Amino acid sequence: MTTGDTADTRAWVLHPDLKSDPDRRPSGPALEEAVALGAALPGLQIVGGTVVPLPKAHAGLLFGSGKIEELATLFQAQEIELVLIDGPLSPVQQRNLERKWKVKILDRTGLILEIFSDRARTREGVLQVEMAALSYQRTRLVRAWTHLERQRGGLGFVGGPGETQIEADRRAIDTQVVRLKRQLDKVVKTRALHRASRAKVPYPIVALVGYTNAGKSTLFNRLTGAEVMAKDMLFATLDPTMRRVELENGPEIILSDTVGFISDLPTELVAAFRATLEEVLAADLVLHVRDISHPATEEQAHDVAAILASLGVENDRPQFEVWNKLDLLTPDERDAARARAERQDDVFAISALDGEGLDVLLARIADQLAGAMFEEEITLGFDAGRQRAWLFEQDVVIEERQTEDGFAFTVRWSGIQKARFDAL
Template sequence: METHERIATRAWVLHPDLKSDKNRREADYALAEAISLAAALPDLEVVGSTKVPLPRAHPGYLFGSGKIEELKQLLKENEVELVLIDGPVTPVQQRNLEKAWKVKLLDRTGLILEIFSDRARTREGVLQVEMAALSYQRTRLVRAWTHLERQRGGLGFVGGPGETQIEADRRAIDEQLVRLRRQLDKVVKTRELHRAARAKVPFPVVALVGYTNAGKSTLFNHLTGADVMAKDMLFATLDPTMRRVDLPDNGPEVIMSDTVGFISDLPTELVASFRATLEEVLSANLILHVRDISHSETEGQAKNVLSIMDSLGVGKDTPVLEVWNKIDLLDDDNRAALNERADREEDIFAISAITGEGQTKLLDAVKAKLASETHESQISLTFAEGRKRAWLFQEDLVLEEEQTESGFDLTVRWTARQEKRFRDL
């Protein structure tokens, strides 16, 4: 039987360096990140990239006529089939540029949607992506939505059935959105049942958050022995993964959650639709903010993560430990300086998820931080409440016990979650 190897689409990345944007990022760094984004799609081959200084965005074409002609020649010479623009592109600009350059075009939102679609594994993740993609496409009448019957990952922007330029029927898209929302409601209810079942297990939840590619999944794998996809690639993890972990030295058992990486300028469609995938973070007892401390833009990435957490209402009442990962990539002097600073400052830990350096100290801190989340209570039980008493001893929560005429007086140390579980027995 004859096999046909898939030919990668030749792509070119453009970063418009918009001078009028006060919040614009350093162009070299932004372009490098955009190239990494493109590399996260298996069917793309990035054959080149260009920074385009832009005093202001032109409403119809984004770029000026001279720059459009110059780029047209560049794309033709390199046999480019797909242009990825690192920023927002209006439907009119997209249509005009595709016509002028005779190539397909994706803006940053479209590219991230493609990656999310390619990576989503759970039923909820797939539904969330499809809804986000439909909301995005609804504004772009130049796109088809036949990708919903696709056989492979990807949304059909790059290739496949969505390639045909069919004007999307808004009514059909709205009907599809209603259908997907109903399916999603069922999935979310199922997840709520799972979460309620987990809440009955009195294990604290420790959530890993961080900028994409900061090393969360590698650390998660190291700590839990799980085999989560951990590649040097943006958005390697999309759906939250949870595992039970025993903390060292008879520490408590915890549930550790690995989550999707954050990224600057995350499309609003995805911030809204992926809030559900971050729900484990919303209910966490402790958050580990994992940073790639070797990255030149580590401070900017950290600010971005904190900003998104803030917009989601995460971290206001939940303790956060900052984990400076990838110290194995630093030279000896920088590494020593960072270790010294981490030793001085509370709630900062320098580690390597690859070598294991610093992880014991981090786990000890997790144990101590969770212990500080506990409180002592005095409770009285009758002889008839033997089941409740047995549960307290089984969970190793009893500090002292004294028998009385009617039952037992106990001093217990527990978390609010454990206390609730006890009251519900």
């Protein structure tokens, strides 16, 4: 295939089912997710996928010699150009398998990095992906992604045409990392200014979190009227999007859509994308959106809970579970899901696609946020002009009285607002 050819790269997905791994996931759903990951990257045609049972991993080649020969025959017959391996590969394993099969190979981390690089939209998102990719590439120093040059431009680190070949040596990568960190510091300062301006708005923040492809963006779009990318595709959203929503019989809120979580997320990306999830850390209420129709919905929920815990989201932060995609269930399954949700105070069964159950969810959100407000008496000295101005900017003052020593206030505010005030 020539560089000018626009045909998609023919790819095959392998899920190594390592029997000795006590944490291994069910192989069927794991392969389906890996195929969906591959389909999420433009320029790839996923021809097929295979679960490969592995009693143990082979150090140099991952698979045994017989399985390697069998797969080589398959790839040749199917004219496969790229193999996606749903798991980690060492640089030695990747190089050896590429030589044996005469195809390009991406492991799970490399594939997710490619998807993130293709989807990141904000300046911070792009920089964070580059940082994560450089961390991953530093041990490889191999130009691994040239097979995608003919499909789309790159960001340098993914081998786009005309970009500097940063994989040349470690010194070049380290120089690039220093440059990116400086740029990222500037962007983070800008985000801090945006956060400071949002802190002046007395709207509670409601953050949508969940496993990738759970339907968060579809729910976000329905509630806000926004046109955030909402496709049946993994990682459809990578940068947080925030919109104001006015609740009927409730307060105005800021609704935040966030990147989807996924099991075995590369450690480089957990660190790199921590800042994009900071709206979750500041949220008054977290909505955990689940694809209740997915066969591995329970495992996905555990993965989300683990990542939230690693990000420092406290257990006492208010959270609702939103069981989405009722429309994909059979009538009996739908009735059972509704009944289970109704028996729990903080669980809501909905369909973001057709709007079922949203009225009940929104009413409960309004009640929760109204209940989060409380009255308090505070006093300020005459020299506390900044704090006094902040209280009025937030519109939380019910009554102000002047005293001999300063001002006494009756305020009505949320715990988040109180914490912000204390930090002034």
